Amino acid sequence: xxxxxxxxxxxxxSIRRIMWRVLAALLPGIAVCLxxxxxVILAQLAIATLTALAAEGLMLRLRGRPLAPFLGDGxxxxxxxxxxxxxxxxxxxxxxxxxxxxxxxxxxxxxxGLGQNPFNPAMIAFxxxxxxxxxxxxxxxxxxxxxxxxxxxxxxxxQAPRLDALTGATPLDALKTxxxxxxxxxxxxxxxxxxxxxxxxxxxxxxxxxxGHLVGGLWLMWRGTIGWRVPIAFLGGMTMVSGALWLWxxxxxxxxxxxxxxxxxxxxxxxxxxxxxxGCTTPRGQLIFxxxxxxxxxxxxxxxxxxxxxxxxxxxxxxxVPIIDLYTQPPIFGMKK
Amino acid sequence: xxxxxxxxGGVKPATHKxxxxxxxxxxxxxxxxxxxxxxxxxxxxxxxxxRAGEHVKKGQRIGAADKWLSSAVHAPTSxxxxxxxxxxxxxxxxxxxxxxxxxPDGKDEWIELEPFDPATLPPERVREILRDAGVxxxxxxxxPSHVKTEAAKTRALEALVINGAECEPFMTCDDRxxxxxxxxxxRGVAIFRDLLRPRRVLVGIEDNKPEAIAAMLSAVEAIxxxxxxxxxxxxxxxxxAKQLIRVLTGKEIPADxxxxxxxxxxxxxxxxxxxxxxxxxxxxxxxxxVTLTGNVERAGNWEIRLGTPLREILPLMRPKADTNxxxxxxxxxxxxxxxxEAPIVKASNCIIAGSPSLFPxxxxxxxxxxxxxxxxxxxxxxxxxxxxxxxxxxxxxxTQEYKLFDCIECGGCSYVCPARIPLVQYFRxxxxxxxxxxxxxxxxxxAKARFERRQAREARERAEKxxxxxxxxxxxxxxxxxxxxxxxxxxxxxxxKAAIAAAIERARVQREGVQAGNTxxxxxxxxxxxxxAGIGQCxxxxxxxxxxxxxxxxx
Numbered sequence: 001x002x003x004x005x006x007x008x009x010x011x012x013x014s015i016r017r018i019m020w021r022v023l024a025a026l027l028p029g030i031a032v033c034l035x036x037x038x039x040v041i042l043a044q045l046a047i048a049t050l051t052a053l054a055a056e057g058l059m060l061r062l063r064g065r066p067l068a069p070f071l072g073d074g075x076x077x078x079x080x081x082x083x084x085x086x087x088x089x090x091x092x093x094x095x096x097x098x099x100x101x102x103x104x105x106x107x108x109x110x111x112x113g114l115g116q117n118p119f120n121p122a123m124i125a126f127x128x129x130x131x132x133x134x135x136x137x138x139x140x141x142x143x144x145x146x147x148x149x150x151x152x153x154x155x156x157x158x159q160a161p162r163l164d165a166l167t168g169a170t171p172l173d174a175l176k177t178x179x180x181x182x183x184x185x186x187x188x189x190x191x192x193x194x195x196x197x198x199x200x201x202x203x204x205x206x207x208x209x210x211x212g213h214l215v216g217g218l219w220l221m222w223r224g225t226i227g228w229r230v231p232i233a234f235l236g237g238m239t240m241v242s243g244a245l246w247l248w249x250x251x252x253x254x255x256x257x258x259x260x261x262x263x264x265x266x267x268x269x270x271x272x273x274x275x276x277x278x279g280c281t282t283p284r285g286q287l288i289f290x291x292x293x294x295x296x297x298x299x300x301x302x303x304x305x306x307x308x309x310x311x312x313x314x315x316x317x318x319x320x321v322p323i324i325d326l327y328t329q330p331p332i333f334g335m336k337k
Numbered sequence: 338x339x340x341x342x343x344x345x346g347g348v349k350p351a352t353h354k355x356x357x358x359x360x361x362x363x364x365x366x367x368x369x370x371x372x373x374x375x376x377x378x379x380x381x382x383x384x385x386x387x388r389a390g391e392h393v394k395k396g397q398r399i400g401a402a403d404k405w406l407s408s409a410v411h412a413p414t415s416x417x418x419x420x421x422x423x424x425x426x427x428x429x430x431x432x433x434x435x436x437x438x439x440x441p442d443g444k445d446e447w448i449e450l451e452p453f454d455p456a457t458l459p460p461e462r463v464r465e466i467l468r469d470a471g472v473x474x475x476x477x478x479x480x481p482s483h484v485k486t487e488a489a490k491t492r493a494l495e496a497l498v499i500n501g502a503e504c505e506p507f508m509t510c511d512d513r514x515x516x517x518x519x520x521x522x523x524r525g526v527a528i529f530r531d532l533l534r535p536r537r538v539l540v541g542i543e544d545n546k547p548e549a550i551a552a553m554l555s556a557v558e559a560i561x562x563x564x565x566x567x568x569x570x571x572x573x574x575x576x577x578a579k580q581l582i583r584v585l586t587g588k589e590i591p592a593d594x595x596x597x598x599x600x601x602x603x604x605x606x607x608x609x610x611x612x613x614x615x616x617x618x619x620x621x622x623x624x625x626x627v628t629l630t631g632n633v634e635r636a637g638n639w640e641i642r643l644g645t646p647l648r649e650i651l652p653l654m655r656p657k658a659d660t661n662x663x664x665x666x667x668x669x670x671x672x673x674x675x676x677x678e679a680p681i682v683k684a685s686n687c688i689i690a691g692s693p694s695l696f697p698x699x700x701x702x703x704x705x706x707x708x709x710x711x712x713x714x715x716x717x718x719x720x721x722x723x724x725x726x727x728x729x730x731x732x733x734x735x736t737q738e739y740k741l742f743d744c745i746e747c748g749g750c751s752y753v754c755p756a757r758i759p760l761v762q763y764f765r766x767x768x769x770x771x772x773x774x775x776x777x778x779x780x781x782x783x784a785k786a787r788f789e790r791r792q793a794r795e796a797r798e799r800a801e802k803x804x805x806x807x808x809x810x811x812x813x814x815x816x817x818x819x820x821x822x823x824x825x826x827x828x829x830x831x832x833x834k835a836a837i838a839a840a841i842e843r844a845r846v847q848r849e850g851v852q853a854g855n856t857x858x859x860x861x862x863x864x865x866x867x868x869x870a871g872i873g874q875c876x877x878x879x880x881x882x883x884x885x886x887x888x889x890x891x892x
Contacts, residue, residue, distance in 0.1 A: 005759050007748035008668040008689075008696040009350045009506060013710075013755045015703050069701055115704035115756075227709075276708040281720065332740050333345070333579070333717040334591030 019074030025216035052080035099125035171203025187251035202261035217270025237294025373644035380406035413642035431675030450619035470615035476605035495600035502576030505667025515549035519556035525609030631689035711750035
């Protein structure tokens, strides 16, 4: 007879189920990518997933841990998908492999595996790759290139030359470059006039990917898989900083809506900053964490040298988690003022 | 109706109550053997009053309350005392407890009962009756009720809270008792009310028991009392004393305070019922209502004599073939009975037959991902995952900083944990480690103090000796200095002998010092310090009880 300990009743919940819900919540964003780019995004996801499982299996074996429970928990797949969605969709396969492998091997397992890593593995992968391969990490697919699945797959697999016709800068990058080249003469309105790059509120097409992540994220929130504090504070921080700058110089800075639906904002707010392992755990700490990450991401993307700031902002806040948690411990039952 | 407050956290497990709540309370048949443990309440173990071979009557006191914090135990039927010996107890450890083994004679013959009109008795007398009738908290905490009816000296009691919440799944003994014996409960509440003189009396019942609420409402009306019966939202652990006080009065009782100091006191409905039977009928607590449920053919509530071994009640519940364990208490805070010989005691509110399908073995434990579900479920608003990290790392100082001892072990955190970490077990482990370290430290401190005192005494005695020797040699040296020089060899010889004698004397004194330090009659300060250490030990030993008390007091 097994020895079991009270409580004898337990809720029907597991880490695996949480991870599967996160994966399910990523589907709307993936569906939009599929619609924009075709099945090539699935190839990219497959490459990332296989790499993640292989790296996870290898590390578990090396660390002498049981394979089945940890390979099946879904956490490595979540990391893989987040990396795929944060990386340029047409990144060469080896870039995805390097990013995913680094995330799983170094950022996750060298720190002790599931639950032990201080930094978000997907964002570590992004930071490592954008520092090591800045050009490749900035090339976003051009939507009007008319390229078919074969051409795009060839691009990923490295069997075609990386033509400028097939890829371009991200909308965020394009805006920043235009404003910088215009040296104050070109305003945001003129800079975002290019209909090939900009859509209704942000980057053409990509604004819908962001909307997909928003839908998935709201579903996760509704299911209670993630709390409301981190995503809302993150979006609040992004809105406050971009809004303040926009109110100050409407012609020099894009409006908050543009920032909310550009780059990694939605993915970061709902899927990256909400990572429980690397985030704050106290209610007030989560508000501070989310707000600071959103605000910092906005500052980095506007004033920094990289196309987006979400990864660096989240990693910097990951560093601050222990101290934030320490100073935001909530009062307990009977100890409230 | 008064406005309700909320407590944070809590969980909503499936209640599993419907099956056992359907049928009226039935009386269990007389068992063939009764094993009545003496220690069935918080506080000190009662003194046995009978010896093997004696004949006892039903209701006869067989264990007397040893101190004020203690409670009497009685013979559940008439018969012959077979033995007063250690028998397996209703405790997860499987350890035994001093018990009185009675072979019933089948006559079930009562002692002469002494009924009173509670209104005519002085409060002190009522408390004595409660103590001598063995009235204790029947919600599971078994805290002696007469002690809880002493109001705080510093302030008047604002609210007397009567606990009919019964938040644990499966359990319906209080539900059935309220439906069937509501008037007795209400009259018992009136006894507590007269002792405590609260400003108001609130009876809290979870809103999943509409029949019990209706029965209590009409009983209160029937006897013309002004108690308020309040339906409270069904959420585990709404029946924790502190949670119910919070919901009904808005007061939060911290771990280190007693509720009367904060103006509230809490009793379980079944306790109130037994108090009324004890005072108005002279009947001591010799049985209790027990829910028998789980993996059984026949679920229900039975009035079972205390001391009835589990084996004897199996025919009542008819466990199914795949039953592999019996849990006493609810599925959240209960524990597995170590043996079929373990007896029903005052704390046994429910026996659940478990099977692998009803209570499957948990999925393998995964690492904590800090998701915070446990913190959201904690009714005491602790950070269980932080406590877990520190307990695991044996960083017990940190666990106390994070308020380990505020944990009431309700199991809400383990219930919601997606990593299936047995959090409560970690917390129990940490608590017991801290208690044992405190005990060790107390005795080490006492030993250290003893050692230091001995050293100081020896140093003092050495100094005194040296002084004496110095004086003696001065006295010798003075005449010697006037003697002629040829006497010198003799003189050195004498000095040498004196030094040897001094060394022997030193060694003797030292030896005596050691003996005095360890076995001699201790001096006054030392006696005080030993007593102090003793108090420290008592505190450490008592602490688990205190924890349990605050956890389930009045549940």
